[in-house]
Amino acid sequence: MPRVLIGVIGGSGLYNIDNLTPVTEVNPETPWGYPSSPITIARLPSGAHLAFLARHGIGHIHSPSTLPFRANIAALKSLGVKAIIAFSAVGSLREEIKPGDFIIPSQIIDRTKSVRGPTTFFDPRQVHVVAHAQFGDPFSVKLCSWLKDKVEEALTTCGAGVTLHTDKTVICMEGPQFSTRAESKMYRMWGGDIINMSVLPEAKLAREAEIRWEMSLLLSLNLHDLAFSPSYSLIATATDYDAWREAEETVTAAEVFKTLKKNADTSRAVTAHILEELNTIVQEGSILSQEEGCMRFALMCDSSQVPEEGRKILAYILPNYFS
Numbered sequence: 460m461p462r463v464l465i466g467v468i469g470g471s472g473l474y475n476i477d478n479l480t481p482v483t484e485v486n487p488e489t490p491w492g493y494p495s496s497p498i499t500i501a502r503l504p505s506g507a508h509l510a511f512l513a514r515h516g517i518g519h520i521h522s523p524s525t526l527p528f529r530a531n532i533a534a535l536k537s538l539g540v541k542a543i544i545a546f547s548a549v550g551s552l553r554e555e556i557k558p559g560d561f562i563i564p565s566q567i568i569d570r571t572k573s574v575r576g577p578t579t580f581f582d583p584r585q586v587h588v589v590a591h592a593q594f595g596d597p598f599s600v601k602l603c604s605w606l607k608d609k610v611e612e613a614l615t616t617c618g619a620g621v622t623l624h625t626d627k628t629v630i631c632m633e634g635p636q637f638s639t640r641a642e643s644k645m646y647r648m649w650g651g652d653i654i655n656m657s658v659l660p661e662a663k664l665a666r667e668a669e670i671r672w673e674m675s676l677l678l679s680l681n682l683h684d685l686a687f688s689p690s691y692s693l694i695a696t697a698t699d700y701d702a703w704r705e706a707e708e709t710v711t712a713a714e715v716f717k718t719l720k721k722n723a724d725t726s727r728a729v730t731a732h733i734l735e736e737l738n739t740i741v742q743e744g745s746i747l748s749q750e751e752g753c754m755r756f757a758l759m760c761d762s763s764q765v766p767e768e769g770r771k772i773l774a775y776i777l778p779n780y781f782s
């Protein structure tokens with residue numbers, strides 16, 4: 460198995476990265492079951508490898524409310540992935556964010572409705588560990604900041620007419636139905652800029668699993684003072700204007716499909732453009748190295764008190780604390 464540092468999660472429309480060279484497929488069974496689909500290990504021109512996972516499975520078989528989110532993140536972590544770039548098709552809640560545009564959000568508002576099953580690796584019914592992960596900055600601040608320039612550069616090269624928007628807020632709603640006009644307008648008043656159904660609990664689980672840069676600063680530092688930002692970032696691609704525009708029809712799946720293919724083609728080109736360099740900096744762990752152990756201070760209980768069964772399960776994603 461080649462060394463894999465970068466994971467790419469493809470959203471609606473992005474079910475493969477066939478512009479890169481596939482090397483093998485893996486389908487790890489995790490303590491939370493199997494991922495949405497087998498994971499493709501692909502080779503970049505430099506020889507570096509990445510892992511690609513289709514969030515909804517091949518053929519879009521998983522709905523956003525029943526995705527195996529925990530298995531997806533755990534499977535990527537088990538392959539050695541330290542940074543995840545997740546793609547998502549989103550509705551736009553702002554006039555200036557046009558279908559076809561790319562967005563790197565920095566905040567999330569959770570409108571999922573607790574119907575998704577456990578949204579944590581610390582499910583009290585499975586492991587007897589209480590943990591409260593820091594989530595004020597739900598995406599990796601450093602990774603997003605690096606991505607801004609790189610995605611912009613990639614879009615100039617390959618995405619004629621596509622604008623990149625940054626520092627936006629994504630509303631994550633419960634599907635499978637789209638929003639009403641009243642909800643869509645309310646999300647705008649709340650400060651929402653884009654809307655999807657699948658960034659949560661994915662982003663929360665990536666945080667709990669400490670998907671993060673190679674670490675160089677260790678325990679000699681005062682970890683409490685450091686700003687933790689594990690490395691999960693979303694590249695959202697707009698497909699529609701949701702339901703807030705008075706004079707327009709509200710969003711339909713057919714409208715979303717119209718832009719999906721073009722957005723997926725551009726996403727593949729962006730991936731190919733940015734991942735070579737991303738792999739290098741993650742490997743070096745130099746300029747962007749971050750502080751180790753964001754979950755260390757999230758754990759409320761003494762890990763030595765955790766029953767053997769729970770330790771075994773959590774060691775799958777957090778071997779530093781539980782093996």
Ligand SMILES: CSC[C@H]1O[C@H](OP(=O)(O)O)[C@H](O)[C@@H]1O
Nearest residue numbers: 470471523547548655656657715
């Ligand atoms: C196909 S429209 C709704 C669907 O599209 C988005 O999926 P993804 O985030 O995986 O690209 C949205 O979140 C919904 O799941």
Ligand SMILES: Nc1ncnc2[nH]cnc12
Nearest residue numbers: 548549550654655656701
């Ligand atoms: N309008 C919308 N609402 C929720 N998820 C979406 N994904 C794409 N468009 C969407």
